[in-house]
Amino acid sequence: MECVSIFDMLKIGIGPSSSHTLGPWRAAERWISELKSAQQFQEVENIQVHMYGSLSLTGKGHATDYAVMLGLSGTDPEYVPVDDIHVIVQRITDTKTINFNNERQLIFDPEVQIIFHRDFLPFHANGMTFEATLKSGEKSMETYYSIGGGFVVVETMENSKHKFEDFKTFPYPIKIGDELLVYCQQENKCISEIVIENERSLRTEAEIDQELSRIWRTMLECIYTGCHTEGSLPGGLNVRRRAYNIHHNLRGDLPYSNPEEWLQTIRKTEVKFRQILKWVSCFALAVNEVNASLGRVVTAPTNGSAGVIPAVMMYYLVIENHEAGFEDIKKFLLVAGEIGSIFKKGATISAAMGGCQAEIGVSSAMAAGALTELLGGTPEQVLMAAEIAMEHHLGLTCDPIGGLVQIPCIERNSMGAIKAINASELALGSDPKEAKVPLDKVVQTMWETAKDMNSKYKETSEGGLAVGVYLSDC
Numbered sequence: 138m139e140c141v142s143i144f145d146m147l148k149i150g151i152g153p154s155s156s157h158t159l160g161p162w163r164a165a166e167r168w169i170s171e172l173k174s175a176q177q178f179q180e181v182e183n184i185q186v187h188m189y190g191s192l193s194l195t196g197k198g199h200a201t202d203y204a205v206m207l208g209l210s211g212t213d214p215e216y217v218p219v220d221d222i223h224v225i226v227q228r229i230t231d232t233k234t235i236n237f238n239n240e241r242q243l244i245f246d247p248e249v250q251i252i253f254h255r256d257f258l259p260f261h262a263n264g265m266t267f268e269a270t271l272k273s274g275e276k277s278m279e280t281y282y283s284i285g286g287g288f289v290v291v292e293t294m295e296n297s298k299h300k301f302e303d304f305k306t307f308p309y310p311i312k313i314g315d316e317l318l319v320y321c322q323q324e325n326k327c328i329s330e331i332v333i334e335n336e337r338s339l340r341t342e343a344e345i346d347q348e349l350s351r352i353w354r355t356m357l358e359c360i361y362t363g364c365h366t367e368g369s370l371p372g373g374l375n376v377r378r379r380a381y382n383i384h385h386n387l388r389g390d391l392p393y394s395n396p397e398e399w400l401q402t403i404r405k406t407e408v409k410f411r412q413i414l415k416w417v418s419c420f421a422l423a424v425n426e427v428n429a430s431l432g433r434v435v436t437a438p439t440n441g442s443a444g445v446i447p448a449v450m451m452y453y454l455v456i457e458n459h460e461a462g463f464e465d466i467k468k469f470l471l472v473a474g475e476i477g478s479i480f481k482k483g484a485t486i487s488a489a490m491g492g493c494q495a496e497i498g499v500s501s502a503m504a505a506g507a508l509t510e511l512l513g514g515t516p517e518q519v520l521m522a523a524e525i526a527m528e529h530h531l532g533l534t535c536d537p538i539g540g541l542v543q544i545p546c547i548e549r550n551s552m553g554a555i556k557a558i559n560a561s562e563l564a565l566g567s568d569p570k571e572a573k574v575p576l577d578k579v580v581q582t583m584w585e586t587a588k589d590m591n592s593k594y595k596e597t598s599e600g601g602l603a604v605g606v607y608l609s610d611c
Contacts, residue, residue, distance in 0.1 A: 140306065140307040140310055140311075140335070141478040141481060141482065142335075142336060142339060142474075143332065143336065143470065143471060143473075143474025143475060143477075143478070144336075144348060144352075144474075145286075145288070145478070146286065146436070146437075146438050146473075146474040146477040146478055146481070147352050147435055147436060147437055147438075147470060147473075147474055148215075148286070148287045148435065148436045149214075149215045149351070149352065149355050149433065149434075149435055149436075150162070150214040150215060150287060150433070150434065150435075150436060150440065151204075151207075151214045151217070151219070151222065151431055151432070151433055151434075152200075152427065152428030152429060152430070152431050152432055152433075152434050152440050152443075152542070153199055153200060153428050153429050153430075153431065153440055153441070153541070153542035154199040154200070154201075154439070154440050154441055154542055155285065155286050155287045155436045155438075155439040155440040155441070156191075156192075156263050156283045156284070156285045156286070156287075156439065156487055156488070156489060156596075157191070157192060157195065157196060157199030157200070157201045157204070157263070157283070157596075158199055158200050158201060158203070158204040158214075158440065159204070159214055159287040159436065159440065160204075160263065160281075160283025160284075160285075160287055160288070160289050161188075161192065161201050161204040161205050161208065161265055161283060162204040162205070162207055162208040162214050163208065163214075163287060163289050164208065164265060164267070164281040164283065164289045165186075165204075165205055165207075165208025165209045165267065166208050166211075166213075167281065167289060168267040168279055168281070169208075169209070169211070169237075169238045171279060172269065172277065175277070177269065177271060177277050178238070178240075178241075179241070180271040180272045180273065181237065181241075181243065181269045181270070181271060181272075181277075182243070182269075182270050182271060182272050183243070183244070183250075183269070183270040184209065184235075184237070184243060184245060184250060184267070184268070184269055184270075185250050185251075185252060185267075185268040185270075186205050186209075186250065186251045186252065186265065186266070186267055186268070187252050187254060187265065187266040187268065188201060188251070188252065188253045188254065188264075188265050189254050189256060189257060189258045189263075189264040189265065189266075190256070190257035190258060190261075190262045190263060190264055190489065191257075191262045191263050191489035191595065191596045191597055192253075192263045192264065192265055192283065192489075193253040193254050193255055194255060194540070194596075194597045194598060194599065195537060195540035195596055195597060195598050196253055196540070197253075197540060198372065198537065198539055198540025198541040198542070198598070199540060199541075199542060200431060202247055202251050203222065203226050203431070205247075205251055205265075206225070206226055206229050206235065206245075206247060206251075207222065207225060207226070209235055209237060209238070209245075210225055210229070210235060210236055210237075210238070210239060211236070211237075211238040211239035211240070212225065212239075219431065219432055219433055222431055223431075229245060229247060230247060233245065233246040257592075258280070258282075260282055260292045261282040261283075261284060261290075261489075261490070262487070262489035262490055262592075262595065262596075263282055263283040263284065263285075263487065263489050264280060264281075264282050265280065265281055265282075265283070266278055266279070266280045266281075267279055267280075267281070279291070280292060283487075284485075284487050284490070285438075285439060285481075285485060285486040285487025285488070285489070285490065285495065285496075286436050286438045286439050286481070286486045286487075287436055306338070307335040307338055308334055308335060308338055309331050309334060309335055311331075311335075311475070311478070311479070312479075312482050312483070313479060313482075313483060313577045313580070314479055314520045314523075314575065314576035314577045314580070315575070315577055317331065317475065317479070317516070317520070318516055318517065318520065321516040322516075327510060327515075327516060328471075328472050328475060328506075328510055328516050328519055329467075329468040329471040329472050329510060331475075332471040332472065332474070332475045333345070333471055336471070346463075346467070349466070349467050349470055350463065352435055352470065353450075353463075353466050353470070354396075355433060355434070355435050356424070356434075356435050356437075356446075356447040356450070357396045357397070357400060357447075358396050358433075359423070359424050359427050359428075359432065359433065359434050359435070359443075359447065360396075360420050360423045360424055360447055360448075360451065361395075361396035361399055361423075362423070362427050362432060363378075363380045363381075363422065363423025363424055363425075363426045363427045363432075364380050364381065364384035364399075364419065364420075364423045365381065365384070366378060366380075366381060366426070366427075367381040367382070370426060370429045370430055370543055371429075371430055371431075372429070372539065372541045372543060373539065373541075374538065374539055374541060374543055374544060376429075376543045376544065376547075378426050379422055379426075380419050380422040380423035380426055383415060383418065383419040383422070384419050384423070387403075387406075387412060387415060387416060387419065388402070388403060388406065389402065389403075389405075389406045391405065391406075400451075400454065400455075403416075403455055404454065404455050404459050405459075408455065408456060413452075413456055414555060416451075416452070416455060416456070417448050417449070417451075417452050417551070417554050417555060417558065418448075418551040418554070418555070420444070420447060420448035420451045420452070420554070421444035421445060421447075421448035421550040421551040421553070421554045422444065422547055422548075422550070422551055423444070424443050424444035424447050424448070424550065425441075425443060425444040425542070425546065425547040425550045426547060428440050428441070428443050428444070428542060429541065429542050429543050429546075429547060435447075437473070437477075437500055437503070438477040438480075438481070438486045438496075438499055438500060438503065439486055439487075439488070439496045439500070440542070441488065441493075441496045441497075441535075441542050441546050442496040442497045442499070442500035442549075442550060442553065443500075443550070444547075444550030444551070444553075444554065445497065445500035445501055445503075445504050445550050445553040445554045445557060446470075446473055446500055446503060446504045446507070448504075448550070448551070448554035449504035449505075449507070449508050449554050449557050449558060450466065450469050450470075450504075450507075452508070452554070452558060453465070453469070453508060453511055453512075454466075457511075457512065458511075461511075465511055468507075468510060468511060469507040469508070469510075469511055470507070472503075472506055472507040472510050472519060473503040473504060473506065473507040474503070476502055476503045476506045476507070476519075476520075476523050477499060477500075477502075477503045479576070479580060480495075480499045480502065480527075480580055480583070483577070483580040483581065483584060484580050484581075484583045484584035484587065485584065485587055486499050488535035488595060488596040489535075489595050489596045489597075490587055490595065491583065491584070491586075491587030491590070491595070492532070492533055492534045492535045492587065492590050492594050492595050492596075493530075493533040493534055493535040493536075493546075493549060494527070494530045494531055494532060494533040494583055494586065494587070495535075495583070495587065496535070497530060497533060497549045497550065497552070497553040498526070498527050498530030498531070498533055498553075498583065499527070500550075500553055500557075501526040501527070501530060501553035501554070501556050501557045501560070502522075502523040502524070502526040502527040502530075502557075502560075503523070504526070504553075504554065504557035505522040505523050505525065505526035505556075505557040505558075505560040505561045505564070506519045506520065506522050506523035506526075506561075507519075508522070508557065508558065508561040509521075509522040509561045509564055509565060512561060512565060513565075514561070514564060514565050515569070517569035517570075518564045518565060518567070518569055519564075520569075520575070520576040521564040521567065521569045521572050521576070522557075522560045522561045522563070522564035522565075523560075523576055524572070524574055524575065524576040524578075524579045525560035525563055525564060526553075526556055526557050526560035527576075527579045527580075527583060528574060528579050529556060529560075530553070530556070531579070531582065531583060531586055532586055532590070533549075534590070534594035534595075534600070534601050535594060535595055535596040536594060536598065536600055536601025536602045536603040536604075537596070537598055537602075537603060538598070538602055538603050538606055539598065539603070540598045540603075544602065544606075545602055
């Protein structure tokens, strides 16, 4: 059975899209590696990159061309300084040359050599082909598919929805929610305890903690950046950042100088009942405003839905439990990652395949389940919360105006976070034995809905708000 680590679901990268930015970036890196393995890298004289389907239709708005150039330049999305991104891209655009893998200068005009094709390849909606002309005149080509969440596959892998680069063996292999519940019952453990045992088969406890700390620190820094940055987002829609003003009106006067001090400060701030929704919305908006401006975020499970899980985690830290620490954050991320992997295996986390239900819906389910465990819920209640959250996102379309991850994407993160908290409260107040819809049934239904959904509502900007609202009106 295929096993997906939580670190496959929670990846650090650059916005605005895991499938349209992080995926093509990683594909470029992978292509370079394969050229080197074939002893062809030094023979490359010319490069062309072909984008198909959704990668073409909304590629410009999702910075797919930027991602390709950055990947071909040998930069790493986890570590490249955010301020360097525009510098690197501008240099390539101005000089019409690229420092191929930071090793060789090649002629490269992005307007000519990154080609956007409107047609779809049959294997997946997000297809791309990298083509090199060698000194001998021969062509070397490889086609990759960005299947959501930064995952990249090739067509020889039998099923784009289920196959990944690495195959792992877990002590508790899990494909569906019912299997997870069986393990919890047999071992008398909560979900996070089962998940950590699987992760320990891949890494040491110290490595797990170090990586989870890095993920949480990235989330916190992202929220902090969004709350302290004003102005308008790039892209031409002139979308005004809102997290800054919301945060300014909510926070107290206590001093702070970094994200950690800021978190402790707002945990000391008296939060009135009517302010709870404002804080949660502020956290979610902050993340996705950073994402929309090519900032560093964590896929959760995608970039477009990156604000839901951090916002709900912050809700727990700021509203529910001021004494919570790293162990609580660790449990939250373990549970969230596992729920996300169940949707990944049984349905999709790609908006180009399933609409926004595959992004905001899945992230809301992940957050709802994780919050439920922290609030003392049973494994059955955890999965019930995840099911409730997804049930009320079924059929949600992906219709970004102008192909940008801004309208309606940013607000949808706020709505997804609020729904996750509500779903958790409903599950905690319910008897799972009386639940009419199990998680596995809603996963199956989500996939059937995805297949039935008209393609124009799957991240193409050819339907919904994307055509119902004229750019001149924005």
